[in-house]
Amino acid sequence: MRASLRLFALSLLAAGPILLAPAIPSPAMAQELSDEGRMPSLSGATHWFNSPPLTTQALRGKVVLVDFWTYSCINCLREMPYIRAWAEKYKNSGLVVIGVHAPEFEFEKKTDNIQKAISRFHVDFPVAVDNDRSIWNSFNNEYWPAAYFIDAQGRIRHHHFGEGDYATSERIIQTLLTEAGAKNVPISLVDVSASGEQAEADMNNVGSPETYIGYARARNFISTGGAVQDSANDYVLQGTPELNQWGVTGNWTVTDEHATLNAQGGGITYRFHARDLHLVMGPGPNGKPIRFRVTIDGRTPGMQHGTDIDEQGNGTVTSQRLYQLVRQTGPITDHTFHIEFLDPGVQAFAFTFG
Known part of the structure; x- marks a missing residue:
């Protein structure tokens, strides 16, 4: 194939x-x-x-x-x-x-x-x-x-x-x-x-590509030490990523298709340019809901929130699907997205934009 x-x-x-x-x-x-x-x-x-x-x-x-x-x-x-x-x-x-x-x-x-x-x-x-x-x-x-x-x-x-x-x-x-x-x-x-x-994408303002989190197709991953394949590892992200760079923090196991968070408090950061930001993710094998919080440039999203979070950036992963986390209003510029997971077990697959 x-x-x-x-x-x-x-x-x-x-x-x-x-x-x-x-x-x-x-x-x-x-x-x-x-x-x-x-x-x-x-x-x-x-x-x-x-x-x-x-x-x-x-x-x-x-x-x-x-x-x-x-x-x-x-x-x-x-x-x-x-x-x-x-x-x-x-x-x-x-x-x-x-x-x-x-x-x-x-x-x-x-x-x-x-x-x-x-x-x-x-x-x-x-x-x-x-x-x-x-x-x-x-x-x-x-x-x-x-x-x-x-x-x-x-x-x-x-x-x-x-x-x-x-x-x-x-x-x-x-x-x-x-x-x-x-x-x-x-x-x-x-x-x-x-x-x-x-909703129809704002393609004139999409400056970020679909980005896979599993190591088989990952690009622009900048957590210290790079991705350790198929083993639990503590990750650190130093400084602010440049446009379309991203990384994880906390203890994750990165497989070819996705990354699984092993302990609460871990997160993902992505510097992006687009009206919309989505993340494909789901709960782990036990299926328990996973709470998370999103910030944009270190602040709560407010009116820039997507359909799957509130104005304070709070949301819950309940099933394996695409989650809309950011929908900007007004002029589109570069922003730093961060998602912190308040419970362990989330599996993250890919970012997409619109």
């Missing part, structure tokens, strides 16, 4: 204000869409939500949108309101949306976690759980999110990697439905207004 990265770089280019929409779907537009081959089988799914198992044969005659996502990916979460809106708007015209949940982290393979995410984000279209990456590999996919547009004959006619460019994607759905003979296909575009971590 080839290594896969979320589309931070591509989303910088793709997201942002939607440009003027293309012309109303026409036969000429349909002819311009390519033929990228037949839709691969969905038989590799290990579980299905919101639907019995679907097959390519049963989907023949339908326009299908296959969307690869995973529930802790911020780019996927920001795209999801559009996917959900298209599924509802065009279901009576013959569109079938299938979300293929392909995990990045081990905890994203747990069906209970996926079910909670489906409920949290109001996903009511079919979701195929692709824990073995069987469907992912059959599509030769490499990205989260990734959308494949399939015509009524079962041919892939277009794909889009990353978030953004929603107007073009919706016009393609309209074109394929019209090509399939659907009547009265709406020609308007969905008007999505999302909140929390699903």
Whole structure:
């Protein structure tokens, strides 16, 4: 399996204000869409939500949108309101949306976690759980999110990697439905207004990259002595990090995928530039809630707090997911983020920004 990265770089280019929409779907537009081959089988799914198992044969005659996502990916979460809106708007015209949940982290393979995410984000279209990456590999996919547009004959006619460019994607759905003979296909575009971590990113002000905490993909880690692999170690962070540098303090065990805090009072510091800061984390194996406190430049966040903390910076890790910890208002500048954990056991996976 080839290594896969979320589309931070591509989303910088793709997201942002939607440009003027293309012309109303026409036969000429349909002819311009390519033929990228037949839709691969969905038989590799290990579980299905919101639907019995679907097959390519049963989907023949339908326009299908296959969307690869995973529930802790911020780019996927920001795209999801559009996917959900298209599924509802065009279901009576013959569109079938299938979300293929392909995990990045081990905890994203747990069906209970996926079910909670489906409920949290109001996903009511079919979701195929692709824990073995069987469907992912059959599509030769490499990205989260990734959308494949399939015509009524079962041919892939277009794909889009990353978030953004929603107007073009919706016009393609309209074109394929019209090509399939659907009547009265709406020609308007969905008007999505999302909140929390699903709100559109301020990509013009994102100056920090997705940052993994596990040693396999960690970059710019500056705690004294560097990361000690797979063993408990006391870490110290001296001075203030430069932009996009980060480190941990306290006693942690750093593995290839995450870092686990072994004693209360440890923390993580990151110098960042973005409107939003998120941290993917969860409680340890015992599942006990973990209290934490966030500061920005040494002060309580106030109105700069994210949806998962209060104005004093207080929050609790209760499940394995993405937590929004900072949402700035006003001009975006560099800031030093710090999170201190008041209980041991937290597992921290990755920072993302928006």
